[in-house]
Amino acid sequence: MRGGAKIGLVGGVFAVVVGGVGYGAYNVWTGLNSTGGSGSGDDSNTTQAAPARTGPPSDDEISATAKDFLAAWAAGDADKASQLTNNAVDSQPLLAGYRTDAHVSKVTLTPGAVNGATVPYTVKATISYDGKTKPWSYSSSLTVVRGLTTGKALVDWKPSVIHPDLKKGETIRTGEAASAQIKAVDRNGTELTKEKYPSLGPVLDTLRERYGNKAGGKPGIETDIEGAASADASADSTPARTLVVLSKGKPALLHTTLDAGVQAAAETAVKQFSESSVAAVSASTGEIRAIANHRADAFNAATQGKLAPGSTMKIMTAAMLINNGLASENSSILCPVSVMWHSQTFHNLNNFSIPGGTLATSFARSCNTAFIKPLGRFSDRHLDPDTALPSTAQKYFGIGKTWNVGIPSFDGSVPQTTGPNTAAAMIGQGLVQMNPLNMASVTATARNGTFHQPIIVPKSLLDGDRATAQSLPYNTAQQLRDMMHTTATASYGTGTVAMSSVGGYKGAKTGSAEVDQQGKSNSWFTGFSDDLAAAAVVQSGGHGGDAAGPVVAAVLRAG
Incomplete structure (x- = not known):
């Protein structure tokens, strides 16, 4: 689904705001000149106007590629954004899912100072689902590399481009959570949280997945990173990791054997x-x-x-x-x-x-x-x-x-x-x-x-x-x-x-x-x-x- 986009400056740097403004009035697609991709993004341009460039991307190429990619992503044009990466096959579903699965209705992407070939940026988004909305903000980064065959400057694709915690095989989805949130307490009744006890993060995620509903909770509406199945049978699947809570539902009180x-x-x-x-x-x-x-x-x-x-x-x-x-x-x-x-x-x-x-x-x-x-x-x-x-x-x-x-x-x-x-x-x-x-x-x-x-x-x-x-x-x-x-x-x-x-x-x-x-x-x-x-x-x-x-x-x- 394509939304409108407005291009301007935020704090002195380029930003893209997705909203109701007509996207067609602005030319942000300056990094690609072809009719489509062959699946990799690297070989999508069949025009042979000039010999393929070699060597590390220049500063201008890095800035232009990052700008074009972020513009296409913010505009909700996953096809164009994916063609600006070196892996269109893997990047396109995640970029498209940012709208359709994560239900992001508006996003502002603000690049920071370029560090070599890496461009950091902040994300300010709005998630809308079933009449509920919630702001969402975080920071991530991308790296620009030279395409191996076309010589184009392209975003080096990794799931962390979408979100720093996203790993291969995982997706971001908004909807009713698979399990209720938990209020985990130690053997003496002291609450255990990820913020106070960081090592317990994956433990608490698993406890929620296994026992949130069983312990009397009711799932809420959340934006989660959904885990991929592990290759190690003893490790089970990776539990969902909550990014945004649109509605809490009813948390379950879960007693553990831990000692705070x-x-x-x-x-x-x-x-x-x-x-x-x-x-x-x-x-x-x-x-x-x-x-x-x-x-x-x-x-x-x-x-x-x-x-x-x-x-x-x-x-x-x-x-x-x-x-x-x-x-x-x-x-x-x-x-x-x-x-x-x-x-x-x-x-x-x-x-x-x-x-x-x-x-x-x-x-x-x-x-x-x-x-x-x-x-x-x-x-x-x-x-x-x-x-x-x-x-x-x-x-x-x-x-x-x-x-x-x-x-x-x-x-x-x-x-x-x-x-x-x-x-x-x-x-x-x-x-x-x-x-x-x-x-x-x-x-x-x-x-x-x-x-x-x-x-x-x-x-x-x-x-x-x-x-x-x-x-x-x-x-x-x-x-x-x-x-x-x-x-x-x-x-x-x-x-x-x-x-x-x-x-x-x-x-x-x-x-x-x-x-x-x-x-x-x-x-x-x-x-x-x-x-x-x-x-x-x-x-x-x-x-x-x-x-x-x-x-x-x-x-x-x-x-």
Whole structure:
């Protein structure tokens, strides 16, 4: 649908106002001279008046292309606007949908100062739907590039040209929301908002999508970014993200298991390091107390990440060794500089060794070889080294089962392995994959003795059953707690420095996970204080106690 357009100056810069003025009286279509496109925008001009230009677009070309594109977009002429991009096929539906799907009835586009080939601009629009109108304003930008075949200056098409939060496969639509808004509160009744707790943005969006209607709400009229289906089946579809609320409907009151104080501490803690994530759970119930991420991609790695957990895995490895009579916390265990398994050599950090050490000292100092060397004794006890650890992880810690958390989650993976990967799994490398929620749950199981599957909403709201596991043998659980306590308090414990400010009965385990072609290892740390368990990862953070350790300590102090 074509509307009128008025071209003028707003604040000294070019602007286009869509309204009732006749568009045909103004010539804004100066950037294209052909009868139509061939689908790409790049090859749409068949006239060969001059050789195609090469090199970066000039300042004049950048300004003219941006002006023409914004003019056509504001006028509601999606065909012309799309032909001024280098991808008419993808851009045309979104540009057309700005009117037909988003129901934008009027828009003013105001370019800012050109920065190289990038032109920032502000958008002031009016959305009209079913007799309701609402103003809408935001900022975005476009970049002008040289067309590969025609040599024309064209807008480099990305969905963010339409709106900075729009991603490939997503659309902007106005209408009755698919789900009611929610007023999410923590376990004490404190309201949880995206503005106060930014990391909860995707979590709150998912909670609304799943439980807004179920918890008694009534949908309103909104302008939303509708998500595309994820390629990862475990991630579910991306929930809608609200841009404008034309009418609220009836928000649903949704109780969560989160703790506002712990969440606030988690939000602050992850900001210390880029690419960091943390999760905290109650050891006695599995209720999630906090989820926070500080990442460039806004991905909820705290619950959906898939990374090797490094030596934090030794909690489950120790449980497997103790359960099968291969070691106990005070038994002697060799910790040589290196050990070989299936022709692959494994080393300790900085090639240290522990003469005459025990399992407890090897655990506290994070000796890799002490946890790999017992593989040589498995046949004596008729154990299969390739299945013993996966079996322990699933049987007692719920890792490998399907969790029903209330939000999308990756539930950990300790697969059967062969050859060197079996030894690597013992120290949290190779094919083992975890995220902070998984490791916080592992720590909670060690602290409590029984696995309680993490949840973020009341059990009554969950569809289906939660995962369960057998309780750890009492003696095994006690030894795990003892060794984690030593790691957090002994002078030689790798977690002692980070946990020094944490009170209560406490325990910890550090981890440094090496990643191929990554110069610095991922920093892992998990710990507990009384009933609260937390785990964190800082990608490329180095030693576990250096980066992830302070994040976990800050969260535990708040609990």
